[in-house]
Amino acid sequence: MAIEKTPELMDKLVSLCKRRGFIFQSSEIYGGINGFWDYGPYGTALKRALEKLWWHEMVESRMNVEGLDSTIICHPKVWKASGHLDKFGDLMTDCRDCKSRHRVDQMEDESVCPNCGSKNLTEPREFNLMMKTYVGPVSDEDHVAFLRAETCQPIFVDFHQVRIAARQKLPFGIAQVGKAFRNEINPRNFTFRSREFSQMEMEFFCAGEEDMQWYEYWKDVRINYCKEKLEFAEDEIRIHEHEQLAHYAKAAIDIEFKFPFGWGELEGVHHRGTWDMSRHQEFSGEKLEYFDQDNNRHFAPTVIETSVGLDRTCLAMLCHAYDEDMAETQKEGMDKDVRVVLHFPAKVAPVQVAVMPLSKKLGDEAENIYKIVRESYRSEFDITGNIGKRYRRQDEIGTPYCVTFDFDSREDNKVTVRHRDTMNQDRVSIDQLKQYFADKI
């Protein structure tokens, strides 16, 4: 990497994301809305590629993980059982003097700050991270529902249905990708903390005595995924072992990424014990135990969870990929120019191959190549401006390969493949092009 990942890099990245259509503010023409972000053409391609990679690794390439796509709105009792509603239903007040925050129901005197004794307090406010809505045409308290705050709860709720339909025995997992919503107090750091975001979660159900074995297994799988599939460097990620565990957890790690604004959680591997399943059993009155035929016993499954923030993965990938180097230029009065490059792994790059004619006169022939390439890869055709400019455009969106059809191509049926990272070029026969990329992508 030619540049350091300083906090100022975020500004450049946010600007690049907007300019080139990766990510920009939601509802921008109305002034934007805090904590919500839209993905443009390249951002969508990146996000879908990352999702697809995860789904393939976690579901499609395994016999013991099944897919689920549940609703965003569930029965309100789901969130009662999960603890989300009670945990964040408190009235809170802030002290304007010492900046501390307190639960009103725990204060001796509701008008005095327990920390510094000041009476300069904000009005008590309800503090619930769950997004509230109403189901049906009547907006009253009897019709309140919530947007899910995490995608895993419906997995627990649907456990038996999935297990029976898929004829799975323990141990096995259920995976889901989807939106989750949290009324974050303070969305910050671009898309890192948003109010609407995508999660990729897998809940692995096993017998209590095998729990740590599976916990260690998934921990290794997920860490290796970050290193090998996402190609994050050793010094870009670290493992954070939880010392203070959540009420439900027996063991937990976070995989953190070194963002320009500091270390931030990308993914968690959490041992959730039998807490969720027991709670849903208690609140629903339905038996959620598993019957182990081999040992003729009933038990509540223990859950090992892997939970990834998809938007955070996108952001981490952008931070990881961003680089600038000095390149030669033909601009008058300058002999060097800054080249912005996104070093995406080829399999997740929004555009994997860009096809372009050296001259507009070669447009038709080049377009025919493009039509072949796009059958197999995310591709783009560009005919505007000179060839150098088009290479730089592709560098900036992280396209690993550019294919150029030139005047010689008509004679020798070969095209130039230009590499993003090295700017080197290969001469490749058109009929071998598919195989050439199959080897590289």
Next chain:
RNA sequence: GCGGGUGUAGCUCAAUGGUAGAGCCCCAGCCUUCCAAGCUGGUCGCGCGGGUUCGACUCCCGUCACCCGCUCCA
């Protein structure tokens, strides 16, 4: 949510209480046959809402958004 800062074109930034400018980008044409070249032309803007004023991008109030610090993060 608290404190501070910032909002002018897609981006980076000017200017002015009296019709808003540049560079880059983008588009078209010419030229150019492998790394943002050159020439010509073109598109696009004062975050939003009030107020003061003959007149507000400029001054005042509010609001929204973004950035920094604190706080929060089951």
